[in-house]
Amino acid sequence: xxxxxxxxxxxxxxxxxxxxxxxxxxxxxxxxxxxxxxxxxxxxxxxxxxxxxxxxxxxxxxxxxxxxxxxxxxxxxxxxxxxxxxxxxxxxxxxxxxxxxxxxxxxxxxxxxxxxxxxxxxxxxxxxxxxxxxxxxxxxxxxxxxxxxxxxxxxxxxxxxxxxxxxxxxxxxxxxxxxxxxxxxxxxxxxxxxxxxxxxxxxxxxxxxxxxxxxxxxxxxxxxxxxxxxxxxxxxxxxxxxxxxxxxxxxxxxxxxxxxxxxxxxxxxxxxxxxxxxxxxxxxxxxxxxxxxxxxxxxxxxxxxxxxxxxxxxxxxxxxxxxxxx
Amino acid sequence: xxxxxxxxxxxxxxxxxxxxxxxxxxxxxxxxxxxxxxxxxxxxxxxxxxxxxxxxxxxxxxxxxxxxxxxxxxxxxxxxxxxxxxxxxxxxxxxxxxxxxxxxxxxxxxxxxxxxxxxxxxxxxxxxxxxxxxxxxxxxxxxxxxxxxxxxxxxxxxxxxxxxxxxxxxxxxxxxxxxxxxxxxxxxxxxxxxxxxxxxxxxxxxxxxxxxxxxxxxxxxxxxxxxxxxxxxxxxxxxxxxxxxxxxxxxxxxxxxxxxxxxxxxxxxxxxxxxxxxxxxxxxxxxxxxxxxxxxxxxxxxxxxxxxxxxxxxxxxxxxxxxxxxxxxxxxxxxxxxxxxxxxxxxxxxxxxxxxxxxxxxxxxxxxxxxxxxxxxxxxxxxxxxxxxxxxxxxxxxxxxxxxxxxxxxxxxxxxxxxxxxxxxxxxxxxxxxxxxxxxxxxxxxxxxxxxxxxxxxxxxxxxxxxxxxxxxxxxxxxxxxxxxxxxxxxxxxxxxxxxxxxxxxxxxxxxxxxxxxxxxxxxxxxxxxxxxxxxxxxxxxxxxxxxxxxxxxxxxxxxxxxxxxxxxxxxxxxxxxxxxxxxxxxxxxxxxxxxxxxxxxxxxxxxxxxxxxxxxxxxxxxxxxxxxxxxxxxxxxxxxxxxxxxxxxxxxxxxxxxxxxx
Numbered sequence: 001x002x003x004x005x006x007x008x009x010x011x012x013x014x015x016x017x018x019x020x021x022x023x024x025x026x027x028x029x030x031x032x033x034x035x036x037x038x039x040x041x042x043x044x045x046x047x048x049x050x051x052x053x054x055x056x057x058x059x060x061x062x063x064x065x066x067x068x069x070x071x072x073x074x075x076x077x078x079x080x081x082x083x084x085x086x087x088x089x090x091x092x093x094x095x096x097x098x099x100x101x102x103x104x105x106x107x108x109x110x111x112x113x114x115x116x117x118x119x120x121x122x123x124x125x126x127x128x129x130x131x132x133x134x135x136x137x138x139x140x141x142x143x144x145x146x147x148x149x150x151x152x153x154x155x156x157x158x159x160x161x162x163x164x165x166x167x168x169x170x171x172x173x174x175x176x177x178x179x180x181x182x183x184x185x186x187x188x189x190x191x192x193x194x195x196x197x198x199x200x201x202x203x204x205x206x207x208x209x210x211x212x213x214x215x216x217x218x219x220x221x222x223x224x225x226x227x228x229x230x231x232x233x234x235x236x237x238x239x240x241x242x243x244x245x246x247x248x249x250x251x252x253x254x255x256x257x258x259x260x261x262x263x264x265x266x267x268x269x270x271x272x273x274x275x276x277x278x279x280x281x282x283x284x285x286x287x288x289x290x291x292x293x294x295x296x297x298x299x300x301x302x303x304x305x306x307x308x309x310x311x312x313x314x315x316x317x318x319x320x321x322x323x324x325x326x
Numbered sequence: 327x328x329x330x331x332x333x334x335x336x337x338x339x340x341x342x343x344x345x346x347x348x349x350x351x352x353x354x355x356x357x358x359x360x361x362x363x364x365x366x367x368x369x370x371x372x373x374x375x376x377x378x379x380x381x382x383x384x385x386x387x388x389x390x391x392x393x394x395x396x397x398x399x400x401x402x403x404x405x406x407x408x409x410x411x412x413x414x415x416x417x418x419x420x421x422x423x424x425x426x427x428x429x430x431x432x433x434x435x436x437x438x439x440x441x442x443x444x445x446x447x448x449x450x451x452x453x454x455x456x457x458x459x460x461x462x463x464x465x466x467x468x469x470x471x472x473x474x475x476x477x478x479x480x481x482x483x484x485x486x487x488x489x490x491x492x493x494x495x496x497x498x499x500x501x502x503x504x505x506x507x508x509x510x511x512x513x514x515x516x517x518x519x520x521x522x523x524x525x526x527x528x529x530x531x532x533x534x535x536x537x538x539x540x541x542x543x544x545x546x547x548x549x550x551x552x553x554x555x556x557x558x559x560x561x562x563x564x565x566x567x568x569x570x571x572x573x574x575x576x577x578x579x580x581x582x583x584x585x586x587x588x589x590x591x592x593x594x595x596x597x598x599x600x601x602x603x604x605x606x607x608x609x610x611x612x613x614x615x616x617x618x619x620x621x622x623x624x625x626x627x628x629x630x631x632x633x634x635x636x637x638x639x640x641x642x643x644x645x646x647x648x649x650x651x652x653x654x655x656x657x658x659x660x661x662x663x664x665x666x667x668x669x670x671x672x673x674x675x676x677x678x679x680x681x682x683x684x685x686x687x688x689x690x691x692x693x694x695x696x697x698x699x700x701x702x703x704x705x706x707x708x709x710x711x712x713x714x715x716x717x718x719x720x721x722x723x724x725x726x727x728x729x730x731x732x733x734x735x736x737x738x739x740x741x742x743x744x745x746x747x748x749x750x751x752x753x754x755x756x757x758x759x760x761x762x763x764x765x766x767x768x769x770x771x772x773x774x775x776x777x778x779x780x781x782x783x784x785x786x787x788x789x790x791x792x793x794x795x796x797x798x799x800x801x802x803x804x805x806x807x808x809x810x811x812x813x814x815x816x817x818x819x820x821x822x823x824x825x826x827x828x829x830x831x832x833x834x835x836x837x838x839x840x841x842x843x844x845x846x847x848x849x850x851x852x853x854x855x856x857x858x859x860x861x862x863x864x865x866x867x868x869x870x871x872x873x874x875x876x877x878x879x880x881x882x883x884x885x886x887x888x889x890x891x892x893x894x895x896x897x898x899x900x901x902x903x904x905x906x907x908x909x910x911x912x913x914x915x916x917x918x919x920x921x922x923x924x925x926x927x928x929x930x931x932x933x934x935x936x937x938x939x940x941x942x943x944x945x946x947x948x949x950x951x952x953x954x955x956x957x958x959x960x961x962x963x964x965x966x967x968x969x970x971x972x973x974x975x976x977x978x979x980x981x982x983x984x985x986x987x988x989x
Contacts, residue, residue, distance in 0.1 A: 055731065058730065077716065087703070096643075096699075100643050193740075
């Protein structure tokens with residue numbers, strides 16, 4: 001009897017200690033996250049809102065599997081522990097058609113449900129898909145540089161560095177490229193991220209449903225100054241945006257091919273700059289820069305054959321297409 | 327003139343390359359000091375000959391396996407130290423610059439590369455070498471010398487990846503080095519070259535080893551062991567090495583092309599002149615995703631053995647388990663694109679790869695249920711290996727849940743490259759591969775030593791590990807939701823992320839305590855080995871490797887067993903046939919060979935000289951490798967004979983020793 005008591009005491013102690021540890025961890029986490037901004041869940045963009053809802057749905061579906069599995073694991077482990085000699089011991093029980101069919105089947109059903117959700121959501125939230133809205137969209141061209149973000153408003157004659165002003169409830173059509181190592185453009189409160197790559201254009205559509213300042217950042221390692229590559233996205237009222245555009249279009253700092261070449265040099269912590277855009281075709285020039293097939297130095301040494309030349313031009317147009325329509 | 331000569335001899339190596347920042351210099355110096363100390367120790371105790379004869383030139387897979395494990399443990403400690411530095415920098419943030427951006431980036435690149443290539447791969451090859459031949463009732467692997475070459479190429483890669491601590495710098499482009507960042511334009515230094523050649527050389531070793539074990543399992547099983555009578559662990563190894571054979575050539579080709587881009591100014595992956603970095607990203611993940619399964623399938627196999635043994639039951643649903651393994655193997659080649667949904671593949675492509683990813687959850691789920699039902703109606707003895715199993719299921723299920731969340735492309739756009747992703751794959755790789763390796767270590771330790779590891783210390787290690795693990799990685803999931811991306815050496819303090827990083831740092835510290843207990847457990851158990859002496863079969867196990875003595879003789883089996891059922895050894899014990907004195911025969915075993923280590927040394931020299939552009943040395947060492955191989959291959963008598971009388975004597979001695987132990 002005394003031995004039994006000892007074991008019971010030990011078990012109680014174990015349960016107490018482990019629950020204490022669990023509570024301590026949870027309390028600590030709650031404490032350190034209190035009052036923090038959680039943009040992936042506290043969303044303010046049409047796309048991000050839907051992504052947030054989807055997170056809850058998929059998480060819920062997942063929990064429907066995880067909780068029973070873990071419960072089953074611990075119940076079975078506890079019941080059939082070596083010390084419990086009362087439990088049935090049946091070493092011959094090494095397969096059961098019905099049971100196995102059950103756990104091939106149930107996950108299959110879950111995956112079918114998830115697959116349907118995936119198909120619908122992937123198409124609905126495709127970053128390349130234009131957003132439906134009665135409001136005229138704004139085009140913005142994004143260029144990731146070493147180590148800053150350039151935003152070009154080709155139709156407005158404005159460009160900005162390290163900040164993006166957008167009107168609320170207006171679809172923003174972003175086309176993105178890089179004039180530096182590959183990067184990723186991410187404003188979690190508004191929409192998911194998309195890569196920026198040199199010589200190519202990717203697309204992203206987003207819309208802020210509320211006036212506010214949202215944090216954007218670079219999500220892909222791009223060299224030494226990568227951690228500093230953050231930018232502010234300011235969603236403002238339509239009138240404020242129009243006013244800002246007019247002011248900015250008259251900025252004394254100008255952006256043309258020459259000043260761009262300077263801007264594209266490596267630098268960190270450039271701060272926010274507003275430019276008057278002098279060259280509406282700047283973005284395309286940046287993308288096309290990487291389409292040249294003549295590497296420096298090769299031109300003089302090799303004689304261009306007509307055939308090769310043809311191929312070059314063919315490749316050229318091909319790349320052009322894939323680049324632009326990607 | 328003088329400079330030209332220097333350049334011709336030393337390539338781009340200059341004296342300045344030996345100068346490092348304090349932290350790195352300290353690490354490099356202590357590494358060199360440890361080496362020097364080891365050498366002094368060997369000289370002092372006159373152990374050089376012993377080391378050379380018994381270990382370095384040995385072709386015995388058991389010894390090669392132990393060497394793999396030793397290298398992996400050292401690399402695990404290095405990787406852990408890297409992790410601590412990274413977290414420390416993120417905790418300090420802008421308050422103090424422990425590491426500058428460049429150094430921080432070198433460290434996370436090294437952490438990832440080392441943990442996958444020199445811990446993960448090392449651990450699984452170590453376990454393959456130790457267990458597979460015995461489990462299939464074989465005396466050796468198919469190609470013993472090739473096995474030694476594989477190990478020494480692995481060791482050569484390991485030295486190359488650590489060399490930047492002493493001379494030069496490491497890559498700052500992350501563990502997969504995407505171009506154009508890893509290209510010549512943005513990374514002109516030697517860092518990426520070190521990365522390429524360390525991986526290339528050890529990767530060729532892995533490929534050779536994969537072929538070796540594939541042939542071993544296909545051709546060298548004991549008579550009667552049909553494929554469907556193989557233990558699940560052997561099945562998992564067969565699937566893992568199949569993946570290696572198909573995936574590693576992709577890695578070799580990809581690294582080769584990147585090396586050509588960097589050294590010969592080619593343009594496979596640069597957008598100038600028609601190259602395409604997206605091709606690199608596709609190729610590297612066409613290897614990279616199978617790689618995850620190369621590591622984790624053996625862990626599944628390990629747990630299958632452990633659960634069956636400690637539940638005193640056959641594995642539940644053997645056929646299901648095999649089908650699941652094969653399904654995972656095939657499916658693992660169809661999901662690589664989920665690593666870059668954000669590259670703009672389009673909704674249809676993303677949907678396909680998203681769904682394929684989820685489909686892998688089905689066979690994986692089946693395995694979990696079969697494990698649980700192996701315990702059902704069993705007598706489950708919760709020894710340390712079983713604790714690791716429970717920990718594995720707990721972490722792996724959480725990782726699986728977050729994995730399914732990320733496999734939905736629409737959601738991946740929000741999780742990709744964030745700390746959520748980082749937490750997810752640590753859940754899978756630490757919870758799967760490392761916990762599997764730890765379980766395997768405590769399970770099979772007595773097999774090779776004749777004594778068990780201390781249980782109490784093992785349990786302490788486990789509890790610190792599992793608690794530390796959740797404390798270290800739960801905050802990262804939350805940070806991901808807060809928009810924290812991976813690889814940040816600093817962030818705006820006003821974001822309020824510091825608290826979570828501190829908690830994560832505490833988690834790392836708790837894990838370190840766990841690691842301390844593991845190391846202490848090994849030392850203590852060796853010290854007190856007299857108290858933990860056990861018979862040949864301490865766990866009352868089921869598979870053939872336990873049929874040999876513990877520790878096993880060099881030839882494993884004096885007489886090759888004949889297999890009639892699954893769980894061959896268990897059935898042998900059950901049938902309880904009277905032991906007759908077997909008729910011993912002569913056994914042929916491979917002679918030691920120094921060629922493996924020599925090839926490794928020259929391969930390392932080749933790698934280092936290509937990194938530093940010392941072309942003359944590269945040419946010499948490459949030719950030297952070829953010549954060494956030719957010389958070795960012309961050896962007419964690679965085997966030596968162990969006569970039947972000697973075998974009989976050895977067996978008798980072993981029997982006496984066992985009686986002594988059990989009395």
